[in-house]
Amino acid sequence: MRNRRLLFVAFILSCLITLFSFAPIELKKINFIVPKGWPQPAYSFTKYPLTEEGFQLGRKLFYDPVLSRDGSVSCASCHNQSTGFTHVDHAHSHGIEGRTGTRNTPALMNLAWNKLYMWDGAVNNIEVQALAPITNPIEMDETLEHVVKKLNSSRIYRHMFDDVFGDSVVTGQHLLLAITQFVVQLNSYNSKYDKHIRKEAGGKFTNEEEHGLQLFRQHCTSCHTEPLFTNNQFENNGLPIDNTIHDIGRMKVTQNPADSLKFKVPTLRNIQYSAPYMHDGRFTRLAQVVNHYTGGIVRSGNLSEKLAKPVVLTEDEKKDLIAFLMTLTDREFLLNLRYSFPKETK
Amino acid sequence: MKRIYSSFLLCLFFALFSATVHAKGVLVIKIQPVFRGKTLILGDKTYVSEKGDPMTIEEFKCYISALNLTGPKSSYPIKNSAHLINAEDSATLTYKIDNIPSGVYNTLKFNIGLDSLTNVSGALGGDLDPTLGMYWAWNTGYINAKLTGHSNVCQTLHNKFEFHIGGYMGPYVTVRKASIQLPDIEISDKTPATLTLQVDVATWFNDIHLVSMNNVVTPSKEALRIADNYMNMFQVSQSDENGK
Numbered sequence: 001m002r003n004r005r006l007l008f009v010a011f012i013l014s015c016l017i018t019l020f021s022f023a024p025i026e027l028k029k030i031n032f033i034v035p036k037g038w039p040q041p042a043y044s045f046t047k048y049p050l051t052e053e054g055f056q057l058g059r060k061l062f063y064d065p066v067l068s069r070d071g072s073v074s075c076a077s078c079h080n081q082s083t084g085f086t087h088v089d090h091a092h093s094h095g096i097e098g099r100t101g102t103r104n105t106p107a108l109m110n111l112a113w114n115k116l117y118m119w120d121g122a123v124n125n126i127e128v129q130a131l132a133p134i135t136n137p138i139e140m141d142e143t144l145e146h147v148v149k150k151l152n153s154s155r156i157y158r159h160m161f162d163d164v165f166g167d168s169v170v171t172g173q174h175l176l177l178a179i180t181q182f183v184v185q186l187n188s189y190n191s192k193y194d195k196h197i198r199k200e201a202g203g204k205f206t207n208e209e210e211h212g213l214q215l216f217r218q219h220c221t222s223c224h225t226e227p228l229f230t231n232n233q234f235e236n237n238g239l240p241i242d243n244t245i246h247d248i249g250r251m252k253v254t255q256n257p258a259d260s261l262k263f264k265v266p267t268l269r270n271i272q273y274s275a276p277y278m279h280d281g282r283f284t285r286l287a288q289v290v291n292h293y294t295g296g297i298v299r300s301g302n303l304s305e306k307l308a309k310p311v312v313l314t315e316d317e318k319k320d321l322i323a324f325l326m327t328l329t330d331r332e333f334l335l336n337l338r339y340s341f342p343k344e345t346k
Numbered sequence: 347m348k349r350i351y352s353s354f355l356l357c358l359f360f361a362l363f364s365a366t367v368h369a370k371g372v373l374v375i376k377i378q379p380v381f382r383g384k385t386l387i388l389g390d391k392t393y394v395s396e397k398g399d400p401m402t403i404e405e406f407k408c409y410i411s412a413l414n415l416t417g418p419k420s421s422y423p424i425k426n427s428a429h430l431i432n433a434e435d436s437a438t439l440t441y442k443i444d445n446i447p448s449g450v451y452n453t454l455k456f457n458i459g460l461d462s463l464t465n466v467s468g469a470l471g472g473d474l475d476p477t478l479g480m481y482w483a484w485n486t487g488y489i490n491a492k493l494t495g496h497s498n499v500c501q502t503l504h505n506k507f508e509f510h511i512g513g514y515m516g517p518y519v520t521v522r523k524a525s526i527q528l529p530d531i532e533i534s535d536k537t538p539a540t541l542t543l544q545v546d547v548a549t550w551f552n553d554i555h556l557v558s559m560n561n562v563v564t565p566s567k568e569a570l571r572i573a574d575n576y577m578n579m580f581q582v583s584q585s586d587e588n589g590k
Binding site: 125135136144145172174253254 | 469474
């Protein structure tokens, strides 16, 4: 009788163990923070909720040169955290084998509020953005099929994908979704400007900064709209065309002549560190940028109507405007260890 | 004990009842790639287009999606039915559809290619996974249909011609609607019904000369023209016992 009871208990125990070993791992959910006063993000998190495991997998991929054909270049090669995830000192970044691109690496932040990606809006969803640099011959020059094959031969990656997606076979879809989990969390909203708006400690503006903010709201805000400092539109900002590259911008995607020379309005957050400036990185200093808008605009047919009225600023006003732009620097973002190279490995 | 027994019987009865009322069946669609009615052989076999261009076919891939079966009494939209046909992969030439409400159907409607919603929905899986060579990275969107090969009239590298037909935004929308009249197909829970469709790639070349048009790989006027050419490439196979 006693034996029977023991057997029964053993049976129940083994049933429980089997059940638990097959139960999916509980993933740690992450709530996406919408800063106070900000609009809702354009990207919806309902289909693929954010998880800590997904974030860490995406982070590992972001810093892993396995994404490039010869294993020499990772996302972080051109998107360096300390400069707002852009390529400092490089007007045009270089991909594998020193191949040089034609456009300035965009800074990465607050991407969930974007609708279209790249300077010309060629990519319509953040989930598929990474495909562009992976497959571009002058960037990583790889195929998605081959990256997936390489990842499937890694025991560590197969484990991580299994944890996140419940499937130890890496697929193109899961690779892209993992990278998305990381990049949509690169959010910057703790600059001096933000603290000033929220009336928090460390947010007290100097007279110059305050005056600069007023000038900004008078002349710049129609395109670089607060709080994201972009209206997410495509505009011709009057740059003289570069005859060596002859980049027609948005028209390349839409094939509509009205979109000729239009480029995405970039965010100005962390602009102090994200030099050089403009889609082709032609300006290295903010003073050059301000001088372009006050005196360098080429008035062609489809110049942004927001630039129709000339901007006139005195030298002191220009200095104040730049003083204000410096308040958009968010050191908590630029130095956040959570976004940096993942030193711990499984 | 008796009560448990009777409730079990009741459940069984309901299960049987609902099974008979909502009987569902299976349709197996077989796809035969052909060139002017003759089985398409990839690689060495030479075909001649309507305009007289000789050619060999290297690759043929095509999405079908949003399938809908219609009969005199009912219409059944098949959810998430995007399917990639690849002439090289025989597994993709059989497409099984489950859970079709039983009844008689005589029309099959579907899209050749993918609608705009699919094109803006981010990273998708299964037949829509971007690793399948049917996705553009340089300008987001799916390639709806792909046909490549060689012809000695093409003044190109290795005499290659390449048609990657895609584009979901106006004015270059390349998805096409197909509507095919079927012999009456009876779907029941007994044996699966079969339907054999021929897909004739010769239609792509209806009104084009390969010497002047041999590289269409972006959303464009040329892409629209080829999509219009191939919109009738699917037909019910006459040689098979369809619907039986």
